[in-house]
Amino acid sequence: MVVSSARLAKQVLKRHDNRPPVLGQQKLSYNGADIAFSPYDSHWKEMRRLCAVHLFSPKQLLSFRPIREAQVGRMISKLRSHAVNHEAANLSDMAMSLASNIICGVAFGKTYDDHEYEKKKLDKLVLEAQALMVSFYFSDQLKVFSWLDKLSGLLNRVDNNFKELDSFYQNLIDDHLTRNNNSNKDIIDLMIELKREKPDEITWEHVKGLLMNLFVAGTDTVAAAVVWTMTGLMLRPDVMRKTQEHVREAVGLKKEGAMIEEEELTKLTYLKAVVMEGLRLYPPAPLLYRTEQQGVEEIEGWEVEKGTKIIINGWAVGRDPEVWKDPEEFVPQRFLNGNGNGNESDHREWEFKMLPFGGGRRGCPGMGLGMLAIHLALANLLYSFDWVLPSSAPPIDTHALPGLTMHKKNPLLLIPIPYPSST
Numbered sequence: 337m338v339v340s341s342a343r344l345a346k347q348v349l350k351r352h353d354n355r356p357p358v359l360g361q362q363k364l365s366y367n368g369a370d371i372a373f374s375p376y377d378s379h380w381k382e383m384r385r386l387c388a389v390h391l392f393s394p395k396q397l398l399s400f401r402p403i404r405e406a407q408v409g410r411m412i413s414k415l416r417s418h419a420v421n422h423e424a425a426n427l428s429d430m431a432m433s434l435a436s437n438i439i440c441g442v443a444f445g446k447t448y449d450d451h452e453y454e455k456k457k458l459d460k461l462v463l464e465a466q467a468l469m470v471s472f473y474f475s476d477q478l479k480v481f482s483w484l485d486k487l488s489g490l491l492n493r494v495d496n497n498f499k500e501l502d503s504f505y506q507n508l509i510d511d512h513l514t515r516n517n518n519s520n521k522d523i524i525d526l527m528i529e530l531k532r533e534k535p536d537e538i539t540w541e542h543v544k545g546l547l548m549n550l551f552v553a554g555t556d557t558v559a560a561a562v563v564w565t566m567t568g569l570m571l572r573p574d575v576m577r578k579t580q581e582h583v584r585e586a587v588g589l590k591k592e593g594a595m596i597e598e599e600e601l602t603k604l605t606y607l608k609a610v611v612m613e614g615l616r617l618y619p620p621a622p623l624l625y626r627t628e629q630q631g632v633e634e635i636e637g638w639e640v641e642k643g644t645k646i647i648i649n650g651w652a653v654g655r656d657p658e659v660w661k662d663p664e665e666f667v668p669q670r671f672l673n674g675n676g677n678g679n680e681s682d683h684r685e686w687e688f689k690m691l692p693f694g695g696g697r698r699g700c701p702g703m704g705l706g707m708l709a710i711h712l713a714l715a716n717l718l719y720s721f722d723w724v725l726p727s728s729a730p731p732i733d734t735h736a737l738p739g740l741t742m743h744k745k746n747p748l749l750l751i752p753i754p755y756p757s758s759t
């Protein structure tokens with residue numbers, strides 16, 4: 337069953353908390369020992385609670401601030417060297433590397449150079465895991481056809497990917513167990529502490545499942561949001577100009593090379609509205625999965641049987657003409673009029689009218705971390721540079737690639753021009 341309207345999405349998301357089991361997702365999540373692919377049960381409730389209190393609390397988010405600022409600073413310095421040579425930068429690659437370094441820093445206290453072997457290997461494993469999570473498995477439809485998954489080589493790919501990721505997580509855990517670290521705790525440190533406190537409740541599989549969630553759910557969603565918002569702005573030069581003037585006026589002229597810091601983000605109300613509009617039009621993870629668990633249920637006159645796979649199309653919901661005026665237009669102002677004031681906390685007000693972070697009890701727990709990274713990255717990209725399309729490049733388009741995360745198909749190549757122009 338596919339749901340494409342805001343009204344029905346609300347009905348379904350409020351009442352359905354289970355995800356349909358998919359072979360690849362189950363294997364890579366240690367049979368649902370994680371959060372994202374766990375059934376809606378007491379284990380899931382406890383994992384969500386622990387994460388809300390220990391990993392995604394405002395205090396924890398603040399403790400990860402130096403990681404976010406350092407990584408955004410690193411991206412801006414790389415862009416400055418592109419600017420000096422007046423050469424195009426691949427913003428799609430840069431956003432990916434930014435997001436993955438933030439997650440690696442937050443999860444296990446390490447960042448990599450883009451060309452490091454270990455980093456390239458991790459990126460490849462995560463990409464393969466994402467592909468395997470949305471693959472079609474005959475076994476999910478009818479057990480008797482599971483031999484077809486074997487024959488096609490899919491089961492082998494899942495096994496190999498699982499083994500390689502498992503040994504990657506295990507090495508990280510072993511490193512953390514042998515080192516003595518009392519300051520700057522990362523997520524593995526925090527999980528090890530929790531495991532010591534609650535040995536009966538938390539196993540290594542839970543820790544590994546959670547690490548998988550961070551890599552798979554937290555990396556390229558942030559990258560895609562940055563790229564899509566910049567794409568939306570490039571397609572609307574008037575809104576781009578307005579946003580840049582707003583950011584530059586709000587933070588004032590900075591010393592050469594200085595960055596916008598996180599505490600300054602509260603001043604950037606219009607930028608926050610721009611981010612919301614980017615997420616409405618281009619939700620990075622547009623398809624939400626649920627399953628009917630109770631038995632036959634009626635939704636708008638349709639009989640939905642137990643086990644029915646329900647897909648909520650968040651892309652269509654964000655463009656639902658019953659909710660949004662001029663739904664196809666990039667108009668950030670809509671989040672400043674009426675009740676909205678562009679603060680991310682207002683996301684709750686838009687819940688079910690747009691679904692970039694899903695909705696209901698299975699909604700995204702990483703929204704706070706994701707939003708901070710997106711705001712900080714965009715604030716600095718828009719403060720530090722003006723942006724032009726290389727003269728030889730085709731016009732910017734909005735074609736997307738299929739997958740768990742909706743990435744822009746053609747990479748976003750732009751030339752950064754430094755601001756202020758004398759630097």
Ligand code: HEM
Pocket residue numbers: 371372373384549550553554555557558561619620621622624625691692693694695696697698699700701702703705706707710
């Ligand atoms: C722009 C950034 C992000 C976007 C757009 C995004 C989007 C989503 C969406 C659409 C879902 C599915 C929700 C549903 O089915 O209702 C989800 C779930 C999830 N996200 Fe995010 N996410 C982002 C960042 C993050 C980050 C940074 C993390 C962790 C570090 C994270 C962790 C998770 C987890 C664990 C789930 C599964 C929740 C559950 O099943 O209970 N996400 N996210």
